[in-house]
Amino acid sequence: MYDVGKRAGVSSATVSFILNGRGSGGDRISEETRQRVYRAIAELGYVPNQSARALRRQKTDRVCLVIPQIGTPFSDGLANSVQSVAEAHGYSLILSMSGGRERERHVFEQLRRGLADGAVLFDPEHLTNEELAQLAHAGVALVVQCNRVQGTNFDVVKIDEIKALQDAVRYLYDHGRRRVAFLFNVTESGIQEERLQSYWQTWRELGVPILESFVLRNVGRLREQVYRSVSKLLQSSERPDTIMAGSDMFAISAVWAIRDAGLRVPEDIAVIGIGNIPEGEITHPPLTTVGVVTPTFGDLTGLLFSRLASPVPLDGRVMTRQWELILRGSA
Amino acid sequence: MYDVGKRAGVSSATVSFILNGRGSGGDRISEETRQRVYRAIAELGYVPNQSARALRRQKTDRVCLVIPQIGTPFSDGLANSVQSVAEAHGYSLILSMSGGRERERHVFEQLRRGLADGAVLFDPEHLTNEELAQLAHAGVALVVQCNRVQGTNFDVVKIDEIKALQDAVRYLYDHGRRRVAFLFNVTESGIQEERLQSYWQTWRELGVPILESFVLRNVGRLREQVYRSVSKLLQSSERPDTIMAGSDMFAISAVWAIRDAGLRVPEDIAVIGIGNIPEGEITHPPLTTVGVVTPTFGDLTGLLFSRLASPVPLDGRVMTRQWELILRGSA
DNA sequence: TCAATTTGGTTATTCGTTTTACCTAATTTA
DNA sequence: TAAATTAGGTAAAACGAATAACCAAATTGA
Structure with missing residues (x-):
C-alpha cells in the first residue's frame, strides 16, 4: 500500500x-x-491484505457455516442458502465440517481465534452452553440449531418433533395399522433412539403391542444393507403391515425391498420416513414422512445477519419450528 | 497477551x-x-488472535478446498480426505463453493487477499492460466484439478478420459450392440458434449450409425425427469439396445425405467455410466461405468502438502490419471 | 579471582492496514 | 483586505502477535 x-x-x-x-x-x-x-x-x-485489515478493523467480513458433514441433502441446501445471503450482505462464506468430537473442538477453537464475525452451528453435538456463551461473549455472532442448548447472548433454533411423530402414529392407527416395525441406527448422539422412544410410547398409549423382532436397531448406512435387513424381515412368518423408518433414506430402501418382494406400498405395507428430504418427492410412490415443510434455512440466516447488523448486543432469541406429518403416497 | x-x-x-x-x-x-x-x-x-498472528508470520495455517458445489458424491469424499490430511499437518481446512462465475471470482479474490496458505481448486471453470499463475506467484500453494490449464508455478492433476470412453464403445461393439442411445445434459462447461462427441466418433469409426432420435440432450437433473425421458424412449417402435449415460445418476435412473418397462438389464438393454460414484456398486444390477478406480484425493492432497512443505519454490508438476472401463453387471 | 558463559528473561521493531488528528494552500465571506 | 472556511491531503498511532537484538544476574572455568 x-x-x-x-x-x-x-x-x-x-x-x-x-x-x-x-x-x-x-x-x-x-x-x-x-x-x-x-x-x-x-x-x-x-x-x-485481509489479515491486516481484519486486525485493524476487528472484523473479518466472513461468516462461517459449521455442519457435521457435507454430502447430506440438508447441508447442501443450507450452504447454498447461507452463501447467497452472506454475499448479498458483503460477507464471504466459510464452510467447516465438524463431524466428530475432535473436529468440532477444532472448529470451535478456530472461531474463538477470530476466524469469522459470525457463525451458524448446525447440530453441534459436544459443545456446552458455557462454551457457546463464551464464544458469543468473545464477539462472534452466533446462531445454533440444536435442541440441547440455550443461551442469553446467542440465538437458538429448535425443532419440535414430538407432536408430528405422535400425529404419524395416530394416523397409522386410524387406518387400521397394528403390526409395526421400526428401522433405526444406534448413533452416538442418540437422536434416533429418542425418536424410536417417542413412536413406541405413542403406540403403547394406544394399546398396540410392539414385537421386539420388528425392531431393527442396526440397519446400516448403505442402501443395500437396509434393503437386505428389510427383505429378511419380510420373509418372517408374520410380517408387519407398517414400517416406521428413522430416516427417509431408510424408508426409500424399505420401499424397494417391499416392492421387490412382490408386495404393494401402501396397500400391503405402509412406509413412513423422517426428515422430508427432496428425494422423497420423486420416489414411486412418493414418500409419506415427518419433517419441516419449509426448511429452516431462512430462520438461521435471518437470525445471523440481524445479529451481525445490530449495533447493540442482542439477547438470546429462540425460534421453534414444528415438524409436520407430510402425507404423500407411501402411508 | x-x-x-x-x-x-x-x-x-x-x-x-x-x-x-x-x-x-x-x-x-x-x-x-x-x-x-x-x-x-x-x-x-x-x-x-489469528489475524494478528497471520499478519506477523505471513502464514495463516489454513488450506482451502474449492469445489463448485457440495452435495455431489465426489466432493464429499474429497473434503473429508483433505481435511484429515490438513489437520494432520497442523492446518485447518476451509471449504468454499465456487459454483458459477461470480462465486468463482469471489473465491479467487479471497485467496489473493490471503485467505489461506494453499488451495486445491477442483474443476475451476472460468479461471485463466494467467490468473492461476498470479495467485501462485502471490505465495499461495496451488493444486488444480482441471484439464484446461497448465502452469509453471502450480501443480495440475488431469484426467484422461478419452481412452476409457473408447474402450467402453469397443466393448459394447464387441458384444453385438448396434442401436445406441445417449443421455446427456447440455451444460455451461461443455464437458458433457465433449464426452458425447468422443463416444459418437468412436461409434462412427466402427461404422455404426447413430440415430438422432436416440440422442437425448436434455434429460434434466432430477431422477424423475431422467426416468420419464427414458420411459418415453423405450416406447418408440424401434428401441435401443444400449444406453450410454453422461453420468452414473442418469444411468441409474435409466435402469429403473428399463426394469419398470418389463425389460432386462443388460440382456435387453445395456446401460453404462460415467463417473464411478459409490452408489453404482450397490444398484441392481451393479453399474458398469467409466471413471477413476482409485480416487484422485490422494494425488491432490499429496501435491498440496509437498508444495506447502517445500522451502524452495517448486516448479509446476503435472499428474495424469487414466480413467478406466469398470465392468460390473449392467453392460 | 576474574573473565567467559549460561540462564532467564526484556525492549523495541515489524507485519499491512485503518483512522484520528492535524496541516497548508486556495477560496470564500463580510 | 483580513478572517473564516474548504479542499486535498499527510503524519502517526493503533490493532495483537512474533522475533531479533540486547541485557543483568548467576554460574562456571582456569
Whole structure:
C-alpha cells in the first residue's frame, strides 16, 4: 500500500481512503489523484491484505457455516442458502465440517481465534452452553440449531418433533395399522433412539403391542444393507403391515425391498420416513414422512445477519419450528 | 497477551515464547514462569488472535478446498480426505463453493487477499492460466484439478478420459450392440458434449450409425425427469439396445425405467455410466461405468502438502490419471 | 579471582492496514 | 483586505502477535 502510494505520489493513507470509499475523511480526494492511484494499483497488481485489515478493523467480513458433514441433502441446501445471503450482505462464506468430537473442538477453537464475525452451528453435538456463551461473549455472532442448548447472548433454533411423530402414529392407527416395525441406527448422539422412544410410547398409549423382532436397531448406512435387513424381515412368518423408518433414506430402501418382494406400498405395507428430504418427492410412490415443510434455512440466516447488523448486543432469541406429518403416497 | 503477561508478572514476549514453544529464544523459560503464565491464560480465558498472528508470520495455517458445489458424491469424499490430511499437518481446512462465475471470482479474490496458505481448486471453470499463475506467484500453494490449464508455478492433476470412453464403445461393439442411445445434459462447461462427441466418433469409426432420435440432450437433473425421458424412449417402435449415460445418476435412473418397462438389464438393454460414484456398486444390477478406480484425493492432497512443505519454490508438476472401463453387471 | 558463559528473561521493531488528528494552500465571506 | 472556511491531503498511532537484538544476574572455568 505504501508502494502504491509512492508510485502515485501520495501517502498510503490516501490509498486507503480511496479503497475504502467514504470514511471519516474519505470523500475528500480529487478525481485526478484517484485515477493515478487506481493506475498504480493496477500496475503493481496490488491486493489488500485481509489479515491486516481484519486486525485493524476487528472484523473479518466472513461468516462461517459449521455442519457435521457435507454430502447430506440438508447441508447442501443450507450452504447454498447461507452463501447467497452472506454475499448479498458483503460477507464471504466459510464452510467447516465438524463431524466428530475432535473436529468440532477444532472448529470451535478456530472461531474463538477470530476466524469469522459470525457463525451458524448446525447440530453441534459436544459443545456446552458455557462454551457457546463464551464464544458469543468473545464477539462472534452466533446462531445454533440444536435442541440441547440455550443461551442469553446467542440465538437458538429448535425443532419440535414430538407432536408430528405422535400425529404419524395416530394416523397409522386410524387406518387400521397394528403390526409395526421400526428401522433405526444406534448413533452416538442418540437422536434416533429418542425418536424410536417417542413412536413406541405413542403406540403403547394406544394399546398396540410392539414385537421386539420388528425392531431393527442396526440397519446400516448403505442402501443395500437396509434393503437386505428389510427383505429378511419380510420373509418372517408374520410380517408387519407398517414400517416406521428413522430416516427417509431408510424408508426409500424399505420401499424397494417391499416392492421387490412382490408386495404393494401402501396397500400391503405402509412406509413412513423422517426428515422430508427432496428425494422423497420423486420416489414411486412418493414418500409419506415427518419433517419441516419449509426448511429452516431462512430462520438461521435471518437470525445471523440481524445479529451481525445490530449495533447493540442482542439477547438470546429462540425460534421453534414444528415438524409436520407430510402425507404423500407411501402411508 | 500483554494482559496475560502483566498478570503473570512477565512481558508479553515471554508469553509468546511460551505459546510458540521452541523459537529463536523460546526454550529458555523456567518451568516456574511457564506455569504462572499458563495459569494466567486460563484465568483470563485468553485466546491468541489469528489475524494478528497471520499478519506477523505471513502464514495463516489454513488450506482451502474449492469445489463448485457440495452435495455431489465426489466432493464429499474429497473434503473429508483433505481435511484429515490438513489437520494432520497442523492446518485447518476451509471449504468454499465456487459454483458459477461470480462465486468463482469471489473465491479467487479471497485467496489473493490471503485467505489461506494453499488451495486445491477442483474443476475451476472460468479461471485463466494467467490468473492461476498470479495467485501462485502471490505465495499461495496451488493444486488444480482441471484439464484446461497448465502452469509453471502450480501443480495440475488431469484426467484422461478419452481412452476409457473408447474402450467402453469397443466393448459394447464387441458384444453385438448396434442401436445406441445417449443421455446427456447440455451444460455451461461443455464437458458433457465433449464426452458425447468422443463416444459418437468412436461409434462412427466402427461404422455404426447413430440415430438422432436416440440422442437425448436434455434429460434434466432430477431422477424423475431422467426416468420419464427414458420411459418415453423405450416406447418408440424401434428401441435401443444400449444406453450410454453422461453420468452414473442418469444411468441409474435409466435402469429403473428399463426394469419398470418389463425389460432386462443388460440382456435387453445395456446401460453404462460415467463417473464411478459409490452408489453404482450397490444398484441392481451393479453399474458398469467409466471413471477413476482409485480416487484422485490422494494425488491432490499429496501435491498440496509437498508444495506447502517445500522451502524452495517448486516448479509446476503435472499428474495424469487414466480413467478406466469398470465392468460390473449392467453392460 | 576474574573473565567467559549460561540462564532467564526484556525492549523495541515489524507485519499491512485503518483512522484520528492535524496541516497548508486556495477560496470564500463580510 | 483580513478572517473564516474548504479542499486535498499527510503524519502517526493503533490493532495483537512474533522475533531479533540486547541485557543483568548467576554460574562456571582456569
